[in-house]
Amino acid sequence: MTGLHEELAQRKRELRVRQATARDNLSLGQRSELSAKVCRTAWAWSESETLSSIMAYVSFRSELNTRPLITRAWEAGCEVLLPRVVPRSGAMTLHRVTSWEELSVGTYGIMEPTAAGENAETMVSRKLPAAVFVPGLAFDIRGGRLGYGRGYYDRLRASWETSGLYEGVSPPLWIGLAYDMQIVEEVPMDDHDAIMDMLITEHGVMNCHNGEFFKG
Ligand SMILES: Nc1nc2c(c(=O)[nH]1)N(C=O)[C@@H](CNc1ccc(C(=O)N[C@@H](CCC(=O)O)C(=O)O)cc1)CN2
Numbered sequence: 001m002t003g004l005h006e007e008l009a010q011r012k013r014e015l016r017v018r019q020a021t022a023r024d025n026l027s028l029g030q031r032s033e034l035s036a037k038v039c040r041t042a043w044a045w046s047e048s049e050t051l052s053s054i055m056a057y058v059s060f061r062s063e064l065n066t067r068p069l070i071t072r073a074w075e076a077g078c079e080v081l082l083p084r085v086v087p088r089s090g091a092m093t094l095h096r097v098t099s100w101e102e103l104s105v106g107t108y109g110i111m112e113p114t115a116a117g118e119n120a121e122t123m124v125s126r127k128l129p130a131a132v133f134v135p136g137l138a139f140d141i142r143g144g145r146l147g148y149g150r151g152y153y154d155r156l157r158a159s160w161e162t163s164g165l166y167e168g169v170s171p172p173l174w175i176g177l178a179y180d181m182q183i184v185e186e187v188p189m190d191d192h193d194a195i196m197d198m199l200i201t202e203h204g205v206m207n208c209h210n211g212e213f214f215k216g
């Protein structure tokens, strides 16, 4: 690693610790109230765009709780894809999930689609969701994102870019879901880091390309 890379990695590590601590300090009541608000806004936006499929994540630690969003999507007949990590390669497989019963505790203690292995029945590899709701420790309004430092989402995006799956279709929109306190001035970014198209917080929806903001 060059000196510059090491400096960037160090800034990321510091921001990770700071933001994880700050997020952990939100009370359970605050988390649940803010999560409900963000999920309502995220679903209202998804409906207005008539999305037929979304990729979401199941929350862990003090992350914004996506349960209300996933539940609403199921109720509305919107397809929900959830990831399962492959820790050895750093890849994620996507699975179509239709109920909480299809999940069990996986790597890192995160609830994941139970089906394992390449032939899992629920696995979808040739179909892209219309939108990807992304977890993170910190975001900035230009779409910068800081994750837990294993590059899972960066690799997923890179794999889609090289897969040919984008041909003739609009690429999925990448949307960071966050409490407003997770938005920082600037996330240190590497070239490989996936950029968000939009951010949704309890205050509303932000378009990271043009800075437009819609109150939620
Ligand atoms: N809900 C949710 N699911 C997700 C993610 C996420 O951020 N949130 N991920 C987003 O990519 C992936 C999981 N990424 C993770 C990466 C590292 C650690 C972790 O525990 N890291 C240690 C740090 C030390 C180490 O690197 O071993 C830690 O935080 O203690 C957890 C999850 C896939 N699924």
Ligand SMILES: Nc1ncnc2c1ncn2[C@@H]1O[C@H](COP(=O)(O)OP(=O)(O)OP(=O)(O)O)[C@@H](O)[C@H]1O
Residues within 6 Å of the ligand: 012, 145, 146, 147, 148, 149, 150, 151, 152, 153, 154, 155, 158, 190, 192, 193
């Ligand atoms: N497309 C890729 N191919 C291979 N390695 C990658 C790719 N993207 C990122 N990585 C590697 O993943 C590691 C973590 O990257 P980074 O610190 O940006 O993670 P992050 O975005 O915060 O984490 P996450 O996506 O897991 O939440 C780095 O060592 C990086 O080199």
